[in-house]
Amino acid sequence: MQYISTRGGIAPVGFIQAVLMGLADDGGLLVPEHLPQLSAATLEQWRTLSYQELTLELLTLFAGDELPRADLRDIVQRSYATFRHPDVTPVHRLQDDLYVLELFHGPTFAFKDVALQLLGNMYAYISQQTGSIIHILGATSGDTGASAIAGVSGKPGVRICILYPHGRVSEVQQLQMTTIADENVLNLAIEGTFDDAQRIIKEIFGDAAFKQRYHLRAINSINILRILAQITYYFYAYFRVSEQQPGRSISFSVPTGNFGDIFAGYLAKQMGLPIHRLIVATNENDILVRFVQDGVYRPEAFRSTHSPSMDIQVASNFERYLYYLYGENAAKVKELMAEFRANGLISVPQADLERVRADFAARSVENATCLTTISQVYAGSGYLLDPHTACGVAAADAEALGDITIALATAHPAKFNEAIALSGLEQSFPDEIQALFGKPQRQQVVPATSEAVEQHLVEFFGAASGVLPAPEDVLETLT
Numbered sequence: 001m002q003y004i005s006t007r008g009g010i011a012p013v014g015f016i017q018a019v020l021m022g023l024a025d026d027g028g029l030l031v032p033e034h035l036p037q038l039s040a041a042t043l044e045q046w047r048t049l050s051y052q053e054l055t056l057e058l059l060t061l062f063a064g065d066e067l068p069r070a071d072l073r074d075i076v077q078r079s080y081a082t083f084r085h086p087d088v089t090p091v092h093r094l095q096d097d098l099y100v101l102e103l104f105h106g107p108t109f110a111f112k113d114v115a116l117q118l119l120g121n122m123y124a125y126i127s128q129q130t131g132s133i134i135h136i137l138g139a140t141s142g143d144t145g146a147s148a149i150a151g152v153s154g155k156p157g158v159r160i161c162i163l164y165p166h167g168r169v170s171e172v173q174q175l176q177m178t179t180i181a182d183e184n185v186l187n188l189a190i191e192g193t194f195d196d197a198q199r200i201i202k203e204i205f206g207d208a209a210f211k212q213r214y215h216l217r218a219i220n221s222i223n224i225l226r227i228l229a230q231i232t233y234y235f236y237a238y239f240r241v242s243e244q245q246p247g248r249s250i251s252f253s254v255p256t257g258n259f260g261d262i263f264a265g266y267l268a269k270q271m272g273l274p275i276h277r278l279i280v281a282t283n284e285n286d287i288l289v290r291f292v293q294d295g296v297y298r299p300e301a302f303r304s305t306h307s308p309s310m311d312i313q314v315a316s317n318f319e320r321y322l323y324y325l326y327g328e329n330a331a332k333v334k335e336l337m338a339e340f341r342a343n344g345l346i347s348v349p350q351a352d353l354e355r356v357r358a359d360f361a362a363r364s365v366e367n368a369t370c371l372t373t374i375s376q377v378y379a380g381s382g383y384l385l386d387p388h389t390a391c392g393v394a395a396a397d398a399e400a401l402g403d404i405t406i407a408l409a410t411a412h413p414a415k416f417n418e419a420i421a422l423s424g425l426e427q428s429f430p431d432e433i434q435a436l437f438g439k440p441q442r443q444q445v446v447p448a449t450s451e452a453v454e455q456h457l458v459e460f461f462g463a464a465s466g467v468l469p470a471p472e473d474v475l476e477t478l479t
């Protein structure tokens, strides 16, 4: 399997090069050259696989023979051995036609662990096999940062710097990042929003000389492995629920900010998993909902909400979706992204919008509805939703598709004690989270500019960058 850019400006690269490249060198995003198509017979065979076995089958399709299957199996096994549930991502029936897919059983209690445990182990493997260093730069609105740090912390050959919006993540999210004592971890709290943080890392990754000098790697969902690893749970959940509800049409409701999680569902659908619709569930930062409704993708004023991980205006994976919406036409994507840079919007005609709506429904959920959903679901079932999952459940209710709907439970409520308290509810913290309170924190507050961040990176990554090679220089030792 080869990987190409959504903007068509790079020569195809293999799986490991794609993981290492992160953002494509032409500023686009990497996508597989073709999407594997799965027959009904294959789906039937896969139905009985464990989560780990299913991940191995899916990843083998995308990794080809670039790394030995035994090594890939070992990476997968170690990645999910850290989860607290034997099913890794179990489903829970909440109401008659509504299930939640619990994605929060990993080390940091958020869905990001599913992909970031794997990506962390993949980076450590590449570093070990090639004797090279991995320097990671990532941006977070709260969950990715903690998961990424947990994925690599303490792993030799890997250093990580995370940018997050100062004062705009939950207390627990901040503690999960800043209480890590590992010297390989640097937290920069930037004076801006998540969109500023994401813009800064794209600018830095776009500076080819800087990226190369400091061997920078991505852990955000601009990295294609993030998306590929998240495909598994759509299959796994579909198999579990369709066993219980044979013959029913199944849709997914996905709380989304950066369009990465729902894009993984879209790929699963494109590969042949018979998902009916994907519901885009946002908070009041509703750029994606307005796009599905009006065909216009245009950022508006940023809003702080009870679901801070989705406080995002510019969704980085939207570009990957445009690539598929326009029949894998990289020239068209390049033109649309240039239009976005020049005019601050992308507008699609009605005929194209109909194709969007064949796959997606969309709802934004106001702050007040988010809180009432948490309290009402708790009153009705005793099940405590986190505020992001509450957006997914509220969007599923509002859409009333008549299907079985699986709402992705993207985080554990303990990560968002502020919103739970505002819903009038109390909760006890899992031990791992309780232990964070009162620990010393390490973070530096920096202005929201690439220059300010680059200064810190030079200091943090600088010394090691000159000593050890980049994996690309020694990649043949892997194959």
Ligand SMILES: N[C@@H](CCOP(=O)(O)O)C(=O)O
Pocket: 139, 140, 141, 142, 143, 144, 145, 219, 220, 221, 222, 257, 258, 260, 309, 310, 316
């Ligand atoms: N919601 C995310 C924002 C970053 O998204 P990613 O999927 O591209 O890593 C977060 O919690 O950090």
